[in-house]
Structures are given as C-alpha cells and as structure tokens.
Amino acid sequence: MTTTVDADDALYDAAYSAFDDGRLAEASALFARMLEGRPDAAELHYMRGLAHKYLRDWAVSLAHNLRALELDGFDEAAAWNAGIAATALGDWDCARRLWRECGIALPEGQGPIEGDFGLVSIRLNPWGAGETVWARRIDVVRARLLNVPLPESGYRFGDIVLHDGASTGGRRMGERTVPVFNALQRLQKSDFRTFVAFVSCDSADALEPLLEARAPGLGYVEDWTGSIAHYCLRCSHGTPHRHVDDEAPLPWKRDRSLGIAAQGRRTAEKLLRDWRRAGADRFVDGLEAVDAPIPEPDDGRVWWRGPEDDGTNEETEPETAAP
Structure with missing residues (x-):
C-alpha cells in the first residue's frame, strides 16, 4: 500500500x-x-x-x-x-x-463458493488457547472442521469457519507440510454436538471399534488422549525447535478421554453401550454433553502475529492429530 x-x-x-x-x-x-x-x-x-x-x-x-x-x-x-x-x-x-x-481459480457459478481448496490446519480462538484442528477448505477463506474440537473452544465438528488469508505456521501431514490459518469466526454452526466420554480398556485394539463406528446421527469419534498434543508456540508457528524425548514411545494409557460428535445424546449413549457389551475389558465411566460459547478477543492483545514477533515462544497450545 x-x-x-x-x-x-x-x-x-x-x-x-x-x-x-x-x-x-x-x-x-x-x-x-x-x-x-x-x-x-x-x-x-x-x-x-x-x-x-x-x-x-x-x-x-x-x-x-x-x-x-x-x-x-x-x-x-x-x-x-x-x-x-x-x-x-x-x-x-x-x-x-x-x-x-487475485488470480485464484474458482468453481464456476454464482453464490457461495463450494470447492476443494485442500487440507489445512485451523487455529481456533487464536486470541486464547489457540487449539489447532484439521479442516478442509471449501472456499478461499472458508473451511469445514474435521476434528472434534475441545469443548471449551466453543466450536464443533463440521462447523464452517472463516479464516484469515495469511498463514501463521505449518503442520506436518504425512510427507508434506500444510499451512495453519487463524480462525476469525464461525460462519455456520454444525448440527453435531460435542459429547465427552470417559472410557477404559486394555489396548488400542479394544478401542478401535469405537473409533471406527458409524451410525445415523454420529459424526466422528476422537480419542483425545491419543490425538491431542501440546506444542510450544515456536513449534506451532513452524519455527524449527528441538525437544528432548520427542521420539520416545508412550505407554498405553488405559483410561481414555473421547470427543464424540453426535446429533443427540441417545446416539452417543447407544454407541458406548454397544461398544461396552462387545468386550469384557471395556468400561464406560461417564458421558457429558458440553456446550460452551466461543471466547471473544480482549482489546489490547495482538493475537494475529506469530510468537516470534512478541517473544511468547514458551507458551503451549493443543494440537489435534489428523482424523
């Protein structure tokens, strides 16, 4: 300018x-x-x-x-x-x-842009906890969330969000790195509510049928115990940074916290009941429905910048593994 x-x-x-x-x-x-x-x-x-x-x-x-x-x-x-x-x-x-x-190729037609602009990582509430989740871009600056976000984020699996145009880092996705964009606001609220389930089982094999389950009214089941990692903001924004024990294998944790995206509580309850009955080593310790508002940004916080600009590299944020 x-x-x-x-x-x-x-x-x-x-x-x-x-x-x-x-x-x-x-x-x-x-x-x-x-x-x-x-x-x-x-x-x-x-x-x-x-x-x-x-x-x-x-x-x-x-x-x-x-x-x-x-x-x-x-x-x-x-x-x-x-x-x-x-x-x-x-x-x-x-x-x-x-x-x-701007030289961007678009699908033909009028009205909302509906296309496939690739897989990206979206940083929810960048002015707060800054949880990052995977999303599919359906537009130049709109994306549909593919993970079950943590309840306190206020977002849901399947939400369509508006994101900024400038990348604020990168995430590894297999052999490639995809950009991270800050979410600006939710444009379309998903029909799927977020349920938090606490279960226990002896192995990943016992948990797998629950994670792979498909049913009417069920969106996605995510093992937050295994999929969520906390990253320092330097790593989050793609700045090379070495951590001790990054490659150390983690032992299996019998107690698991799951995020379930379902349109109603009965769907989540039936899902857990069927899974529990299919194995003697499977237990359901609780199920909660959690609805939280999306946090608003506070005045005086420069949340749109990377941490290298303001010296906040030691903070952490949760990142969810690819679905």
Whole structure:
C-alpha cells in the first residue's frame, strides 16, 4: 500500500501505535480522524479496514478496503482483506470478483463458493488457547472442521469457519507440510454436538471399534488422549525447535478421554453401550454433553502475529492429530 501521509504526523504515530498494541477501537478512531482531513489517502483506508478486520466488523472493513483499491489501484493485501470481509457478509459477487483479481481459480457459478481448496490446519480462538484442528477448505477463506474440537473452544465438528488469508505456521501431514490459518469466526454452526466420554480398556485394539463406528446421527469419534498434543508456540508457528524425548514411545494409557460428535445424546449413549457389551475389558465411566460459547478477543492483545514477533515462544497450545 502506497504511503500517502506524513509519517512524522503525531496523529499518524498514535494511530499506528494503537494498532501495533492491539487497541483496535482506538486505532480505528484515530485513522477515522485522519481521514477527515485526508479522505483520499489509500493507506489510511487500508489501515482502518485492517483494524476492522481484526475487530470482525465486516461491513466497515469491506468499505475501507474497497475504497483503498479504488484510490491506489490493485493491491493484493487490500484485495484479500476485502475478499475476507465480502465472504463474511455473504456478498458472493464481490468476493468472487476479488478472488479472480487475485488470480485464484474458482468453481464456476454464482453464490457461495463450494470447492476443494485442500487440507489445512485451523487455529481456533487464536486470541486464547489457540487449539489447532484439521479442516478442509471449501472456499478461499472458508473451511469445514474435521476434528472434534475441545469443548471449551466453543466450536464443533463440521462447523464452517472463516479464516484469515495469511498463514501463521505449518503442520506436518504425512510427507508434506500444510499451512495453519487463524480462525476469525464461525460462519455456520454444525448440527453435531460435542459429547465427552470417559472410557477404559486394555489396548488400542479394544478401542478401535469405537473409533471406527458409524451410525445415523454420529459424526466422528476422537480419542483425545491419543490425538491431542501440546506444542510450544515456536513449534506451532513452524519455527524449527528441538525437544528432548520427542521420539520416545508412550505407554498405553488405559483410561481414555473421547470427543464424540453426535446429533443427540441417545446416539452417543447407544454407541458406548454397544461398544461396552462387545468386550469384557471395556468400561464406560461417564458421558457429558458440553456446550460452551466461543471466547471473544480482549482489546489490547495482538493475537494475529506469530510468537516470534512478541517473544511468547514458551507458551503451549493443543494440537489435534489428523482424523
């Protein structure tokens, strides 16, 4: 984005300082004040649009990014941010136009984009615990969750989420690395609720029939005890980092915590009852239905940056193994 304002201007410095500190509402107000005197400054429209992207105020973000494009010609960053906002608002004509201008091939047609844009990892609530799960991109910036997220995330298996356009790291998937994108918000809530089951069995072979079960109203059964690992943020964002005992084999833990995505409690109960009856070494210790709200970001936290930018590499986040 072309700089069109005096970088020594005190208001300019205050606006950028507020943005860099994560004080987004304040930054937006300061950029708005500057635009009163410089309404044709593309940089200021871009920055106010960027602040409102992270505020998830999509109508304002779209308006300012489109104005920046009108004033300064095509700019990839502004076009992507406008495309994200248009997608969030369901303005499919605008979103399709912007993605094509960015050189992205799209499925033919009108309305929502429905395609296969590959497997990715999505960081849920990047302003909080930052759990990462696998997802299938159905759009340039929309993805359907393939794992059963932890209940406290507020997300569900099968949710369609809006994600940012810039990768914030990578995840190993077999022999390749796939990008990690920050989730911005849930666009479509799944019909599958999250149930937490506590079971015990003597071996992985005994657990396998439960994990492989298929039934009407059942989405997915995930062994959180075996699939969830905690990674330091340096590893999470793809920065090379060595850990002691990374390759050490883990002994089998008889007590397991499972995530079950099911449309109703009866489906989960029948699933567990049938599994328990099929083997003498199988026990069900409890089943809970957990519904939690999606946490909101706090003002003053710069959650969209990688940890190498702010020295927080020692924190950890849960990552779920590929389904």
